[in-house]
Each structure stands twice: as structure tokens, then as C-alpha cells.
Amino acid sequence: MAEAPAESILSPRDLAQMIDISAVQAFHTEADLREVARVALAEGFIAVHALPHFTALLATLLPGRCGVLVGGPIGFPSGGNRTETKLVEARGLVADGATEVDMMMNIGRLKSGDDAYVATELAAVIKAVAPVPVKVIIEVSRLTDDEIRRAATLVAASGAAFVKTGTGWTGLPTTLHHIRLIREAAGAEIGIKASGGIRDLETVAAMIEAGVTRFGINTDVARDLIAACRSLPDGGLRVAG
Template sequence: MSISRDDLAKLIDHTLLKTDATRAQVSALVAEARELGTYSICVSPSMLPITDELGDVKVATVCGFPSGNHSAAIKAAEAREATANGADEVDMVINIGLLKEGRADAVEEEIRAVREATGGLLKVIIESAALTDDEIVAACRAAEAAGADYVKTSTGFHAAGGASVHAVELMARTVGGRLGIKASGGIRDFETAAAMVDAGATRFGLSGSRAVLDGATAEGDY
């Protein structure tokens, strides 16, 4: 398929989740998001509410980030507070240890707790690079059963790595068309992003959005 630079921009959550990020950097992120035409910004919950002029840019944040090892109640409380502070979307990290133990039902329960805590759009980060194919499928099914809107590959913080075309394809085969598929972690050029779109990605988490978008060809065909 073909995707243009502008169409890709509309799929991007322009992200700043560094532990040493400052409010000045968040303000710069907002300004850059507006310039680039990205769908949203994604920032840490401590940066909310956003006081800069957003225009059409949405606000996303995270909960249970980055380990996913918070209790379901804490994740739900984070999501609830973030929504009250203006977040349109919440990206939650699952407890992958539960998944490794074969307790997909417990993963579903924690996702449902966050779903009930926020009326906004909910994305579920499954840390796909750390999972087997069967575990990826189980995580996607748990997210769907719990009422999530998206499944997301990665935090970008896990030692196992970030997004892969294979993981995106598997996630799309499992829940695509019913849930969105967000690719995040290690996507640094336009060609890789376009390949992820071909695989089924419908949203991206990028910290280097400008560099990715600047790599588009004049034709925008990949």
C-alpha cells in the first residue's frame, strides 16, 4: 500500500516519556506536534494537565509504566486521575509476569479495572518482544475481552526490544478490525513505519517523529 507523509503524521502519538523530561520540553513537544500534524502527544501523567494551546492535538498518557508491575488498583487510580487531568487516551502496561504464568484471566481483570476507571480511549501495552506468539495472542484476546480500544507493541523501555513487523501482523490477525494496533519502540525511519502500516498498524508511538516523517519520499509510496 501507499502512505503519504501527512497520512502517517495523523497516525502518530508524538511521545516524550523520558524520566528526566521537563515541562519546557513538553511545551516544545506540543509545538512540534502541531507543526508536524501528529494525532496526539503522549506524556507522563505528572505532566498533566497540559496548559499549552493544543489545537487539534489529542493528549495521551501512560499508567503502570514502564514495568507493568503495579497493582490493578494503582493502574486504575492512575488512569482515573489522568482522565480527570485532561488525558483523552491512556496507554496501560500489562503485568507480563501474569501472562508468563498462564494467567491471562488476571491480565484481563487488570485491563478491565483500568477500562472502568477511564471513559477515554484505552490502549494496552503488551511488550510483544518479550512474549511468545501464543502469549501475544492471549494478551490481545484479554485486551479485547476487557473492552480495550487498542493493543500496543511496546513501552520502548524493555530490554527485549520494541515493535516488529511480525508482532504487528500477529496482533492484527488476532484483533485487527475490532481493535486498533499501535506500533511503538525502535521505529526510526519512514520505511519501517510504512512496513508497519502494511502489517496492520493503525497508530504509532514515536519520539523521533520529525526524523521519521522527513524520510518520506516525494511520492510517499512504500
């Protein structure tokens, strides 16, 4: 008889250390950014992401020893920028204090079968910001299963730190099916960041069990999830595996 999988309990703090929150909509203001930084410090979220023009300010709000990473996007949200533009943006983010970056893959090139272009661009950006870790956004809701496998394989081979499922801007959710495809194609070593439509602890637990190591979640929803985690009978979220 097969043994039941081992279980662990994620405390609210443990869970917060798996969640990025952000202010990356075009309409987000300085006041919004300051509030998101305050929430991250209060709740212990692992990172805050802001649009590039706010990166320097965010770095002052979250100084190096505070324990919250400063993130920013490259080629966001379409991924269609020239490689030269992405390189300028990447170097600028790091110069302004970003301690991790989320890069949008060129999805049009991937869907056109131009894997060499995608691989070359990934390598160039990763080299430009090293040793700052790069998460590569592949926008799973716009890809076929085969394209997701190809994208995940390219990211794993590039030396990126994470495959990120999406921008959260499509209105379509990341699913367990997407996570399983990525983990199968990318292997066990690379991180997976799930972003888009994640709203409840049941989904969070299932995605962790499938291989997710980081989440990108709306700030209000993230706070609600931590509160819900805190109120669970075991004092945390039970996760198998």
C-alpha cells in the same frame, strides 16, 4: 492471474496523524514537554504523551480544539502495580485532561498463565476511564509468540481501543512478525500501535500494510520521517493494501 494489491499515498499530514510523540523518560523536564507540544502542533502529530505529573500542564498546552490528543501512561513502564493503583492513576489522568491513555498490562500475571487476573484488570481500568480510549501495552519483546497471541486476544476482548506493542524502554524493536501475530489473534477491528525501534519509512509502510494504525516514535525520529515523506517523488508514502 492475481491482481496487484491496491496502493494509496499517505501525505506527510496523513502520516503525522498516525504518530504519537512523547516526553515520558524520567529526566524529561517542563521545557522538554513544552517543546514536544510545540512540535506536535507544528507538524500535526496526532498525540503527545507525558508522565502523569505533567498531564495537567500538557492539557493546557494542547487545548481541546487544537487537534492534538493528550495522552498519559498507567502502570508505566513495568505494569506490576496493584489494580487499585492503576485505577487511581487512570482516573487522575482523565481528571487532569488526558484524552487517551496507555495502560501497561501486568506481564508477570500473563506469563504466569493468570489470564483471568489480566482480563479483570483491563476491564476495571477501561470502565473507570470510559469513554476515553485505552491502548494496552503488551511489551512484545518480553513475550513468546504464544504469549503475544494470548495478550492480543485478551486486549481485543476487553473493549480497549488498541493493542500497543511496547513501552520502547526495552531496547528491543517491534518487528513485522510481532504485528502479524497481534493482527491474527486480535482480529481486524482493534487498532494496533507499534512502538519501539521504528526508524525508517520502509518499516512504517510495511507495518501499515500488516495492520498498524498508530505509531509511537521518538520525537526527533518522527520529525525526520515526516521530512523524508515530504521529499518522496509522489509527495507522500506509497502503501499497499
